[in-house]
């Protein structure tokens with residue numbers, strides 16, 4: 303079941319490394335966590351920006367996940383009765399729907415969408431919230447709000 | 459096995475400081491001194507009135523086995539989430555509109571978290587596993603000679619994990 307690193311993109315590898323970095327942090331293994339973080343930044347540094355990328359491409363990928371990706375994965379997880387996988391799929395699919403709605407709202411409202419309000423992301427499940435204050439408990443994964451972080455506009 | 463403190467729950471003023479036979483609980487960082495902590499002692503864990511101390515194991519069971527079709531479909535989603543992060547990253551790099559960049563950062567961050575969770579359910583839930591060791595070895599053999607690859611760190615990591 304070993305993943306074949308030759309077929310993986312740089313960002314897939316980076317995400318695998320940041321996942322293991324977090325797992326080490328939870329076990330308070332700082333040196334191991336740092337090594338996974340270094341690997342993740344190496345992989346992140348390898349990727350190249352694609353000049354012609356657009357939000358429409360993004361929306362198309364998200365829609366494909368919602369129409370087929372999550373469905374096939376849920377079928378497999380149900381068949382195998384894999385409750386861990388079902389959990390990750392439930393959270394991920396909900397967060398993906400919120401990303402779709404964020405992009406749709408941004409397409410209509412542009413900068414007005416976040417002009418007078420904050421945007422927050424849950425560090426555990428990827429839940430996205432546009433508003434002044436994030437909810438006390440994440441509606442998707444139920445963690446307390448200290449795990450939900452604001453994404454600020456950066457000055458360029 | 460060693461004790462560790464949840465710093466959000468600890469009140470910093472009480473019984474673990476009195477009961478620890480080695481002074482491991484009394485440190486300037488607020489965290490327990492793992493090197494001084496006695497394997498299996500747990501006196502402070504049972505004594506803490508705030509439930510703020512827990513034990514961190516040094517060995518873990520192998521991750522739960524995964525069905526091949528689960529692995530395959532989860533991996534397709536990882537692939538898609540990583541592609542979404544890449545597109546969001548590219549759009550952000552190509553724009554100086556602060557609001558658009560903010561939306562892209564949200565998509566990058568959220569997609570990454572979802573991808574990490576999918577990896578977690580694909581047999582990479584902990585670093586101390588056969589799958590992770592095989593992964594690190596494959597990374598060294600495929601990418602180990604590329605510029606910027608943190609080779610020494612990865613080799614040290616592998617020896618710590620075995």
Ligand code: SF4
Nearest residue numbers: 468469471472474506
């Ligand atoms: S006994 Fe518990 S609450 Fe008191 S100082 Fe120790 S860890 Fe903190």
Ligand code: SF4
Nearest residue numbers: 478495496499500502
């Ligand atoms: S488990 Fe025992 S040795 Fe370790 S910190 Fe707690 S009281 Fe001290």
